[in-house]
Amino acid sequence: MKTILDLISQHVRALGAYVPGKPIRQAERESGISMLKLASNENPLGPSPLAVEAMRAAAAEVNLYPDNDATELRRQLAARHNLQPEQIFVADGSNALLDIICRTLAGPGLNCVSSQKSFISYPLFTCAAFGEYIAVPARNDAYDLNAIAAAINENTRVVFLANPNNPTGSMFDAHATETFLRKIPGHVLVVMDEAYYEFGQYFATLRGVTYSRSLDYVRAGRPNVVVLRTFSKIYGLAGIRLGYACGHPELLQYFARLRTAFSISATSEAAGLGAIRDEEHVRKTLANNAIGAAWLLERFAELGLHTISPNTNFVYFETDENADFLAKRMQAEGIIVRSLVPWGIPNGIRVTIGTPEQNERFFEALKRTMRQSVAL
Ligand SMILES: Cc1ncc(COP(=O)(O)O)c(C=O)c1O
Known part of the structure; x- marks a missing residue:
């Protein structure tokens, strides 16, 4: 049997x-x-001390369910990024965001495109959502944006761009992004995965390069660009699982339907609020x-x-x-x-x-x- x-x-x-x-x-x-x-790009200095303090305070009330929409964190992130709170969607880490994006847009007969030598979660979530994953060959251990644009077809729904890239650490600048986006049709969502944003910004400034203007596309209301950030890296909070997407409010509402209820814990939201103050x-x-x-x-x-x-x-x-x-x-x-x-x-x-x-x-x-x- x-x-x-x-x-x-x-x-x-x-x-x-x-x-x-x-x-x-x-x-x-x-x-x-x-x-x-x-092995996991965690912060060697430990978690943000202000985040730890905030989590201790929040622990006293964990008998209550958390705020499902992480309203206060969204409000403060929006103020920092000069966005509206409706343009921010919080989840339990960027991995959860990638999963939700694939479940929202991928499916049988559809594909998601990214680069070889890039983040391993992209093929995993694409395939879990029944999509086909297209890995475009890397060029000098970095993204070949022209080749990625050329690989897009009418069945493509998502392009993942890890910038800077994991695992190679390579980067492309804001000008290259702009050139790339001009080639991208409206039926494709471009996911700008900026998990290492602060590090990228730091190194680009040293070299006198403009790294990213990704949020400008969101501010301009472009529906097919979404920007991902995480609290796991610069803030040293990989263990609490917290990340957010910046994008078009309507798209984010669809994402919200696929997020597990209460997946952002009260201590996670508190940690996020503490961490963003911790300059x-x-x-x-x-x-x-x-x-x-x-x-x-x-x-x-x-x-x-x-x-x-x-x-x-x-x-x-x-x-x-x-x-x-x-x-x-x-x-x-x-x-x-x-x-x-x-x-x-x-x-x-x-x-x-x-x-x-x-x-x-x-x-x-x-x-x-x-x-x-x-x-x-
Ligand atoms: C490019 C990239 N995106 C997303 C993530 C996932 O981060 P999180 O811990 O928020 O799930 C990582 C983690 O290593 C990463 O390198």
């Missing part, structure tokens, strides 16, 4: 699972030593990141490894061997890095920029690990 397990559809069976950075405790159990996790934490995070990025790039150059100058809080590099093998030996040395094998990059590794001490610990382990690879 068939059991419920035999009745799982082919569609679900064929879906790939998201492979997250290995949790510290699991890695410690496996390796028997204390671990440093540099000092943002400043310290950016300063630490800039020092770490420069230091790591020099060290990678000494080893002759291929890297890309990052616009993010992580560095992408390539090894001569399979990245899973190197990541495994790094774990034996007490460091968790992200092998990009599941992302379709067999020799790619991504490492989060840590504090100066963490970066040194990573680099010493990497040198030892690479020597082992030569000896093997």
